[in-house]
Amino acid sequence: MVHTNEYSRVLTLKEAAVYLRVSKAHLANVINRKVPDVPRLRHARVGRRILIKAEWLDQWLEDGGQKVTTDGNV
Secondary structure (H helix, E strand, C coil), X not given: CCCCCHHHCEEEHHHHHHHHCCCHHHHHHHHCCCCCCCCCCCCEXXXXXXXXXXXXXXXXXXXXXXXXXXXXXX
């Protein structure tokens, strides 16, 4: 039996959008870098499917709160 925890869950684009409480279209725009000043979201593509680990979403949320400039200022 393989033990899995919350951080090993792989979410579809739709599930990730529900997790983040945003629309599927907005999340797709973030992934495709169509939303200015929003950090890149780590993901994997399998054919046309976009898959995102819950761990990556949590890290993105933590990192995305502040944008650091090249001189180190927030």
